Amino acid sequence: GAGVSQSPSNKVTEKGKDVELRCDPISGHTALYWYRQSLGQGLEFLIYFQGNSAPDKSGLPSDRFSAERTGGSVSTLTIQRTQQEDSAVYLCASSSTLGNTIYFGEGSWLTVV
Amino acid sequence: SQQGEEDPQALSIQEGENATMNCSYKTSINNLQWYRQNSGRGLVHLILIRSNEREKHSGRLRVTLDTSKKSSSLLITASRAADTASYFCAIPPGGGGSNYKLTFGKGTLLTVNP
Secondary structure: OOOEEEEEEEEEEOOOEEEEEEEEEEOOOEEEEEEEOOOOOOOOOOOOEEOOOOOEOOOOOOOOOEEEEHHHHEEEEEEEOOHHOOOOEEEEEEEOOOOOOOOOOOOOOEEEE | OOOEEEEOEEEEEEEEOEEEEEEOOOOOOOOEEEEEOOOOEEEEEEEEEOOOOOOOEEOOOOEEEEEOOEEEEEEEEOOOOOOEEEEEEEEEEOOOOOOOOOOOOOOEEHHHHH
């Protein structure tokens, strides 16, 4: 596609429920990133996928968070048993193997009530 | 971890004035990037400056890099109300490489008053 596409753009969920956030990167981009941004804060790195290599999960805040990337393209970030502190904008980004520029999607705004 | 720190945290100027934002970091870098974010979502890549470059231009944007001082600045000339946004510097881990992730500072909130 022309840009990084994320869905849903907004999600309100009850505490304790699971949520899935989807990211469709730019076609041909092998690197995919998930970041989180809480209100008024900077971006917090969550996870990074590069081609077929094992993902860098060092930023995931707890074992309630997981992500997968099927077929080297679309990625899903799953948050289990959501908590109120999970409320944030979840941003996905992608980049080509050789380039350094990262392109971001518009984000998924998650509100846990 | 390597992280840029933007300064000031907030900046308010009048339309037509220039805006300067700064970013400082701690260790050696291959490149430094500036991003813009409107309304808390959708970061947009503005400019990338490599460690062997001292200055780079893109339209009304001018970025400088001083590796000896470990600092970069972003200058927006002839600002417009539409430039109102948060601006972030982002830095890859030292050496780049295959395990590559950017770290972002908390940003500078720029408000351009009409």
